Structure formats: structure tokens, C-alpha cells
Amino acid sequence: MSKSKSPKTLEKAPSAQEHVIPMPKKSGRSTVIGWMLLVMIVASFVVAPLFAVLASGGVNQAKFGQYGSRTVAFTQGSRMARIFEEDRQRIASQINDQNAYMIIPMLLERSFEQAMMQEAWLDEAQRAGVLVSTEEVARVLRDMGVTNTMLANMSVVDRSSQFDSQRQALSVRQFQSGAMDGIARDPAFSQLMLNPMQKERQVSIAYLPYSSLSDEFLADYATAHQDLFQKWYLRRYVHTGDLASAQEVHQKLLSGEVSVELLASAQASTPFSRDVYAAQGGLMGAQYFYQLQQQTGMDRSELLPLLSALREGDVTEPLPFIQGFTDEESYLFYQLEGVPQAIDMSDELDKNALLTYLIERDRDTLSQHFGALLQPLQGSQEDFTSFMTGLNATVGDSDYFSMVYGLNMQGSYSPYQGLITSFEQAFPSLENSTIQSLMRSREFFQQAFNAPLNASPTLILLGNGVAYFTPIAERTYQALNMQEDLYYMEAFVRMQSELGMQEYFKNSSRYRDGAFERALARFMKQTGVIAPNRS
Incomplete structure (x- = not known):
């Protein structure tokens, strides 16, 4: 023992524990x-x-937006990612290097909107203080066939996930039900309810697809709008940099020191080298016009002079490229390449492009053309069926409650199932997409069930064709039916209120704050999903 140890230390007797179990140093x-x-x-x-x-798949995570306390993100297993992947797999064979830079953003935006709507409902329900008890959730799970044994055999994570998802669904359903007279109800709908609450209106309906337009009509329209429907071959150069550097490039283009073709060739490994439409045989002025509106945000009055400048062979001024898939500032330069060609009505691609423009951009012309077909019927209903049959239209009858009785009151709504069934029976030769286009037309039902019985046939433009209708009969409800009629009418109004609230959400600042566009630019750059195949 060292002499430096103090007597006090030597005299201290170790305890039994210290003696039996000495603790080593850590x-x-x-x-x-x-x-x-x-x-x-x-x-x-x-x-x-x-x-x-x-x-x-690379860096494939991004926050795309937020509605109140609810975040919409593209991460593994997220709602947005699941929706996107389902859509992508459904059209995987149609996506290639030439169109990926257009299709992928469209799929992302669609999945974002659907996911954002779910989060919007949840946030609004939470803000409204909707509370769902565990007993309510358990009761719903039992109704779905989930037994106590099945719950006991689940992992903690799976069981928690089941309860959370059902609690969210129940809270949203309660919120939607309570909001029947709430946000953003379409004022016109109260008027729509008055007639059907007292009468059942039957109508004769005739349907003509837009494909029934004659080649002669389309050719005359193309000739009258030659500037829009000549086929152009365009070169496009995307300059990355600020406006000052873009102006320098523009001066070099004007002096002939460089050309758009030369600059675009340097971008041959990118999707910006040549417009996808040009690569497929010509970009119509109408297509260019629409595309440029999307890419630059310029209005029609600003873009019209560019059409004239291009036709004269000029190079466009630097155009701000607001939808470039990069965080950096970008500008577009366009130049016409070759001589514009006339539209070829024997070419299905040309014909479809012209028809698409009419449907999406000039519905007034369609309305006038198809409305003129009704002139022989003005003031008469008796010959409606035979007259429309003579136009090769599909003709049938339907009524208001075919729609309302389709509601599924036990769970999520399938509000139009009855109407689909009715129209499938009336129009067995029509595709289901056409039937859905017709039965989803709010304008159709507003007019069909408020028009006088002696009204002349009325025209409604749909997504893929036109519908003519004329009222033929009505019946006044009996007291015996009123209770059931009111029950279904209430459900229908609630469903319409839900649609109105969705419009309210989409127009709110919390839904569209620019975060999606910014996140999309970063996401596309990180993932490289638009990179062409360099093999």
C-alpha cells in the first residue's frame, strides 16, 4: 500500500457487497x-x-404541397406515389423518350390533385372538430367482416393502420354529411331540385358523336382558319440563363452568327432539340399556339404577333420558359423550318388534330353547326325520333330518377350508377365513356328537367359528342312515393354539395400556392425521368 494513502482510507472497512461483487471500471x-x-x-x-x-429509382422523394396541416408528398408508399404508379403502369407501353417529358408531369399533377383532395377533406374535417370514437371504427370494421380473431392476428402496425384509415374515412364522411348545406353549393342547384321534387320528367334523347362531322365541313373550317391549320416544322432552342444572356443570343441569331438549328443540335441529347409534334410530321399553328401558352404564360394578344413573325421567317424574341424542368431561368427561341404545308384531310392525324381544336377551343362553331341541324324540327316534337334516326343519331328515352335511384347509401357514393344502367339500356351501342359524358353533364339535367313540355329540341355539347333532347311526359308524385323520393333527393343534394366543396378546395389559396410547380421542377431534375434514352 502506498504511503500516500490517508489513514482514513486505510481504516475504511469494505461492505459485504463491495467485497463480494467488485465493480470493474468502464x-x-x-x-x-x-x-x-x-x-x-x-x-x-x-x-x-x-x-x-x-x-x-433514384431520388424519388419530394413534397409537392400542403393543405393546412396535411402534407402531400411523393414518397415510398404515399397516396400520391400509389396513384401515380397505378396510372403509369396502365399506360407504360405508351410512354417513350419523345413524350415522357409531357406525360410524366401530367400523371404527377393528376396524382397530386387526387391526393391533395383526400388531404383537404381530412384537414377540413379536423378543423371542424369532427371526432370519431374507437367504438365507431370497430363497428365499421365488423360490418366489413373484420373479426376480433383477425385483428388479434395482425401486427401492431397493421392493426393501427386499419384503425387510422377507417377513422379518417369516417371523419371525412361525417364532415361531408354535415356540410350538405355548407360551402360552395351551386346556387343553380336549388332551382334544379324544384321540378323533380314534384314531377318525374321523361325525355327523348338523341346522341351524335363529333366524328359525325363531315369532311367537307372540316375542310371548309381549315381553309377559313388557314393560319391555325397549316403544318409547320419548328426548331426550338432552350437557353438556360438570365434575360441579358438570352438577349445576347438573340442578337447573334439576328446577325446570322449562329442559327436556332445549330444551337438546337447541341441539345440533341435532350427532349428540347425538336418539338415532338414536328418530329411526328408537322406542328399546326393551333397546336403551337396552345403549347406556347402553357410554356410561357403569355395571353392570346401577346402570342398572335409571334405567329406572323414566324410565318415571315423571323426568330422569336426570347420567351420565358416557365415550365422548364430546371431550377434555373430559361428562355425559348423558335424558328420556322421549311415551307408550311396545308392540312391533309385524308390523314387521320391531321383530321383528329383539327377536330380536337374544335372541341377544346371553338365550341361556339360546333354549337352553331349542330344547332342548325334542328331547324326542320323547330316547333314540332312529333318527328323527333324519326328525324334524328335519319341523321344516324342514337336515340332513346330516359328520366330523372334513373339517376337518383343509383345512389349507394351503405358506403361511398356511386351516384350515377342508376343513370348509367338506364342509358346503357337506352343506348346499347354507345361506349361507356360516352354514356358517362352524357350523364355527368350538369347542364343537361338542369335544362332537361326545367324545360316546358312543348319546348323545341335542345342541344347540349358534351365531351365527345352532342346530345339533343325533348321533353315528352311527366308524372306528379303520389304521397306514397314522397318519403322515398325525399330520401334519395337528400342524398343527391349531399353528393352535389361534396362536388361543390371540391371546387371550393381547388380554388382556395391553401390548395394552389405554387408549391406543386416548384416541386415538380426539382423532382423532374432529380429523378431524370425525362432524360432520353442515350443507348
């Missing part, structure tokens, strides 16, 4: 091993899944 080595084990455990639950996400 070494630095054991501490390090402990931390390593902790990190490995955490990594197995957190880091490994992240690496799996990154390895599965």
Missing part, C-alpha cells in the same frame, strides 16, 4: 461497442428503408 471500448449496436438497431428500422427507396 472501458472506452465497451462504450463504443454499445453505440455501434444502437446505431445498427436504428438503421434496421430507419436507414434501410430509405436506402431501399433511393436504390429503387
Whole structure:
């Protein structure tokens, strides 16, 4: 024992515990091993899944927007990612290097909107203070066939997920039900309800697809709008940089020092080298006009002079490229390449492009043309069926409550199922998409069930054709039917209120704050989904 030890230390008797179980000093080595084990455990639950996400397809995570307290993000397993992947797989064979830079953003926007709507409902329900008890959730799960044994056999995560998803669904359903007289009800709908609440209106309906337009009519329209329907071959150069540097490039183009073709050739490995329409045989002025509106945000009055400048062979001024898939400032330059060609009505691509423009951009002309077909019938209903049959229209009858009785009151709404069934029976030769286009036309039902019985046939423009209708009969409800009629009418109004609230959400500042566009630009750059095949 060292002499430096104090007498007090020598005199201290060790306790029994200290004598029997001496405690060794902690070494630095054991501490390090402990931390390593902790990190490995955490990594197995957190880091490994992240690496799996990154390895599965590059950096494919991004926050696209937020509605109140609810975030919409593209991450592994998120609602937005699931919707996107389902849509992508459905049309995977149609996506290639030439169109990916257009299709992928469209799919992302669609999945974003659907996911955002779900989050909007949840946030609004939460803000309204809607509370759902565990007993209510359990009752719904039992109704779905989930037994206590099945719950007991689930993992904690799965069981929690089941309860959370059902609690969210119930809270949204309660909120929607309570909002029947709430936000953004279409004022016109109260008027729509008055007639059907007292009468059942039967109508004769005739349907003509837009494809029934004659080649002669389309050719005359193309000739009258020659500037829009000549086929152009365009070169496009995308300049990355500020406006000052873009102006320098413009001066070089004007002096002939460089050309748009030369600059675009340097971008041959990008989707910007040549417009996809030009590569497919010509870009019509109408297509260019619409595309440029989307890319630059310029209005019609600003873009019209560009059409004239291009026809004269001039190079466009630097145009701000607001939809470029890059965080950097970008500008577009266009130049006409070759001589414009006339539209070829024997070419299905040309004909479809012209028809698409009419449907999307000039519905007034369509309304005038198809309305003129009704002139022989003005003031007469008796010959409606035979007259429309003579035009090769599909003709049938339907009524208002075919729609309302289609509601599924036990769960999520399928509000138009009855109407679809009715129209399928009336129009067995029509495609289901056409039937849905007709039965979803709010304008159709507003007019069909408020028009006088002696009204002349009325025209409604739909997404893929036109519908003519004329009222033929009505019946006054009996008291015996009123209770059931009111029950279904209430459900129908609630469903319409839900649609109105969706419009309210989409128009609110919390829904569209620019975050989606910014996130899309970053996301496309990170993932490289628009990169062409360089093999």
C-alpha cells in the first residue's frame, strides 16, 4: 500500500457487497461497442428503408404541397406515389423518350390533385372538430367482416393502420354529411331540385358523336382558319440563363452568327432539340399556339404577333420558359423550318388534330353547326325520333330518377350508377365513356328537367359528342312515393354539395400556392425521368 494513502482510507472497512461483487471500471471500448449496436438497431428500422427507396429509382422523394396541416408528398408508399404508379403502369407501353417529358408531369399533377383532395377533406374535417370514437371504427370494421380473431392476428402496425384509415374515412364522411348545406353549393342547384321534387320528367334523347362531322365541313373550317391549320416544322432552342444572356443570343441569331438549328443540335441529347409534334410530321399553328401558352404564360394578344413573325421567317424574341424542368431561368427561341404545308384531310392525324381544336377551343362553331341541324324540327316534337334516326343519331328515352335511384347509401357514393344502367339500356351501342359524358353533364339535367313540355329540341355539347333532347311526359308524385323520393333527393343534394366543396378546395389559396410547380421542377431534375434514352 502506498504511503500516500490517508489513514482514513486505510481504516475504511469494505461492505459485504463491495467485497463480494467488485465493480470493474468502464472501458472506452465497451462504450463504443454499445453505440455501434444502437446505431445498427436504428438503421434496421430507419436507414434501410430509405436506402431501399433511393436504390429503387433514384431520388424519388419530394413534397409537392400542403393543405393546412396535411402534407402531400411523393414518397415510398404515399397516396400520391400509389396513384401515380397505378396510372403509369396502365399506360407504360405508351410512354417513350419523345413524350415522357409531357406525360410524366401530367400523371404527377393528376396524382397530386387526387391526393391533395383526400388531404383537404381530412384537414377540413379536423378543423371542424369532427371526432370519431374507437367504438365507431370497430363497428365499421365488423360490418366489413373484420373479426376480433383477425385483428388479434395482425401486427401492431397493421392493426393501427386499419384503425387510422377507417377513422379518417369516417371523419371525412361525417364532415361531408354535415356540410350538405355548407360551402360552395351551386346556387343553380336549388332551382334544379324544384321540378323533380314534384314531377318525374321523361325525355327523348338523341346522341351524335363529333366524328359525325363531315369532311367537307372540316375542310371548309381549315381553309377559313388557314393560319391555325397549316403544318409547320419548328426548331426550338432552350437557353438556360438570365434575360441579358438570352438577349445576347438573340442578337447573334439576328446577325446570322449562329442559327436556332445549330444551337438546337447541341441539345440533341435532350427532349428540347425538336418539338415532338414536328418530329411526328408537322406542328399546326393551333397546336403551337396552345403549347406556347402553357410554356410561357403569355395571353392570346401577346402570342398572335409571334405567329406572323414566324410565318415571315423571323426568330422569336426570347420567351420565358416557365415550365422548364430546371431550377434555373430559361428562355425559348423558335424558328420556322421549311415551307408550311396545308392540312391533309385524308390523314387521320391531321383530321383528329383539327377536330380536337374544335372541341377544346371553338365550341361556339360546333354549337352553331349542330344547332342548325334542328331547324326542320323547330316547333314540332312529333318527328323527333324519326328525324334524328335519319341523321344516324342514337336515340332513346330516359328520366330523372334513373339517376337518383343509383345512389349507394351503405358506403361511398356511386351516384350515377342508376343513370348509367338506364342509358346503357337506352343506348346499347354507345361506349361507356360516352354514356358517362352524357350523364355527368350538369347542364343537361338542369335544362332537361326545367324545360316546358312543348319546348323545341335542345342541344347540349358534351365531351365527345352532342346530345339533343325533348321533353315528352311527366308524372306528379303520389304521397306514397314522397318519403322515398325525399330520401334519395337528400342524398343527391349531399353528393352535389361534396362536388361543390371540391371546387371550393381547388380554388382556395391553401390548395394552389405554387408549391406543386416548384416541386415538380426539382423532382423532374432529380429523378431524370425525362432524360432520353442515350443507348
